[in-house]
Amino acid sequence: MSLSRREFLHLLAASAAARFALQSPQVLAHGDGDAFYDIPAFGNVSLLHMTDSHAQLLPVYFREPSVNIGVGEAFGRPPHLVGKALLTHYGIKPGTREAHALSALDFVEAARIYGKVGGYAHLATLVKRLRATRKGTLLLDGGDTWQGSATSLWTNAQDMVDAQLALGVDVMTGHWEFTFGAERVLQIVNGPFKGRIDFVAHNVKTTDFGDAVFKPYVIRTVNDIPVAVIGQAFPYTPIANPRHFVPDWSFGIQEEGVQHQIDAARAQGAQLVVLLSHNGMDVDLKLAGRVRGLDAILGGHTHDAVPQPVVVKNAGGQTLVCNVGCSGKFLGVLDCEVRDGRLKDWRYRLVPVFANLLPADPEMQAVIDRHRAPYEKRLNERLAIAESLLYRRGNFNGSFDQLILDALMQQKDAPIAFSPGFRWGTTLLPGDPITVERLMDQTAITYPSVTVNEFSGEQIKSILEDVADNIFNADPYYQQGGDMVRVGGLSYAIEPAQTIGQRIQDLRLDGKPLDASKKYRVAGWASVSADVEGEPVWEVVARYLRDRKTIAPPRLNLPRLIGVAGNPGWTDST
The missing domain is CATH 3.60.21.10 (Metallo-dependent phosphatases)
Structure with a gap:
């Protein structure tokens, strides 16, 4: 008997969960909720x-970030600790419920155990x-x-x-x-x-x-x-x-x-x-x-x-x-x-x-x-199946962000796409259905219009520099608290500890340096300008999902990071 790709992925996930459980048998059971929540007054x-x-x-499900870089005085201090660095700082044992709640380590395996x-x-x-x-x-x-x-x-x-x-x-x-x-x-x-x-x-x-x-x-x-x-x-x-x-x-x-x-x-x-x-x-x-x-x-x-x-x-x-x-x-x-x-x-x-x-x-x-009843059928419509972990949270592209970018580029015939660095949005495990509800978890805003604009290479760099400064400015009073705009199609390098105008480097499209004077077609959504017209982003992404039915692991378009070695707010662990 041959296995389908989806069945094979489920088998791998079950095997991984079993290995995790064997390594930490004490976490297999649901545990005693009364004891866990016995918090003395x-x-x-x-x-x-x-x-x-x-x-x-x-x-x-919600996956915590594996990238939350702190610069200046924020280097190496909470909240800019992720993964093992965070657990070590607070004396939390890996493999425990608390470790799963607070980190992205072994996320899929732990999520299947702890729920x-x-x-x-x-x-x-x-x-x-x-x-x-x-x-x-x-x-x-x-x-x-x-x-x-x-x-x-x-x-x-x-x-x-x-x-x-x-x-x-x-x-x-x-x-x-x-x-x-x-x-x-x-x-x-x-x-x-x-x-x-x-x-x-x-x-x-x-x-x-x-x-x-x-x-x-x-x-x-x-x-x-x-x-x-x-x-x-x-x-x-x-x-x-x-x-x-x-x-x-x-x-x-x-x-x-x-x-x-x-x-x-x-x-x-x-x-x-x-x-x-x-x-x-x-x-x-x-x-x-x-x-x-x-x-x-x-x-x-x-x-x-x-x-x-x-x-x-x-x-x-x-x-x-x-x-x-x-x-x-x-x-x-x-x-x-x-x-x-x-x-x-x-x-x-x-x-x-x-x-x-x-x-x-x-x-x-x-x-x-009572509030969900009128919408249950619409919420539960299956658009596609996720073959891999889909998440958003982190300073740079998450896999659900990449899915949105891929949809924008394909549906709007644009070589470049931008998607906001929102920190909200739930997580899907491999094999989970991507329903209308899960798509809306990533996109449900009151200004969802998709736009297509032409920007010069110089304008594109300026946009990226401005957003990066909102995140990595050494003075917290100049930070706006989101994550970096998600970028599709365009590769770049970033040095978070630099100053505005110097962070974004080596911009390339299809391997070629971006021309500062040339205009490029860029798709995006969630413009803060007034009177923006365009179809809602969830309709664009839903079309993309329905066409494919199964979503292979998105290839993350991540920037090349400069100067982050040794930063406890960065780990390549997923």
Whole structure:
């Protein structure tokens, strides 16, 4: 009997999983969920922190990056550690559940053993367990919650709003939320959220008179302790996303504004002050060293899963900087002992949400099922089969990114393609079907139009230099927190530690140097310009997938990296 290519791949995957299990027999079983999630209570205030779920209501696979390069002061420090370097830094044993959750090592084999992560029904079970063992808790959502799935896009974020309410979120801030438009954001904040979830963002103001659009902070009393939560929305929203969605609002880091809000909250009696931030972790680390009176920053945006807070010294003492990954994969638990008006002691745990260890909460599952029911047939349409691991996350091309690039070039007859360096997007294992839902996980935005433009070689280099500076600028305040634009057809070299104008080198098309004055046809999507027309990217990629039915392992078009040898934020391990 002969084996088909797909059957052969399944056999290889099963064999690899068996080898992994034999090497680590203690991880074969699902384990004792009660023991794994037995997190002792401590102190008198508990902050539960989630962020960047990107509208993933169901359990998913999500591969952590194997490339997260830090330059300048960020070299070799969290969050710029990957793979073995990360596990060694935090003393985590390879082959364990925690190692799988935090790294890309042996990802396919470990994913088949440990199963999917996240899912709001499973997260709800965990939140209820923690609240049952802690007298006082606040659940804080760092944003990027309403965007990232088909159902969120098709329901105008209503599925996520209802899920947040059912989960019991207390306070949130935002970023991708603003891509639904100012009117929709205010409709939610002043409607279903009113009296239940506080949307805070001190750095969002009107462009005319500088009036606050949202509450800058809120004080919630926990066990007679006034706790202030200051909101910091993504500072570069009108640059990284279309300005026309929020034409009358300004953003920015506003460091002095942060200090003003800290002082105001303290003057109002707050004994614990935290910043619920969507800055990105590098920005938070710099900010923490420059303000006083801030006990902790609970951060998001850059999707960094960091097992322990980074303690940053400053003129007022110290600030804990925490980050909890994305896609509903982790919940941060910061237990605080507040006495004599200040934070005296703390305990922290970054908790992976394993769906096979936590039963689904029936109430939350009902909310999810209700919103998914009208779309199930459409979501489950099979477009093709993946023969290899498809993922996005990492400083440079991921395999799902490459699939999108290949589709753009083929469907739009373009020798070059660009795709945004988004950090959201779920992972598929070899043999998994590529459904409409999984495609939308990579593309579900409110500005999805595909465009074809002609750029000169000089313009192409300038675009790449500009994006690279947003990622690798040595000053975190000039970073926007995404990954490098994904590039199809065009090869290049990059030296991350260089300065703008000097990072991008050796641009070639079909092996020939790019001509600075020549025009090249370039396909792309997700333009931030207003009035862009074009078919949605998911329709272009769906056509490509339907034509092929089976997707062979994409050949990654990765840049040649210069000067990264020895950088613990880089590994060639997959």
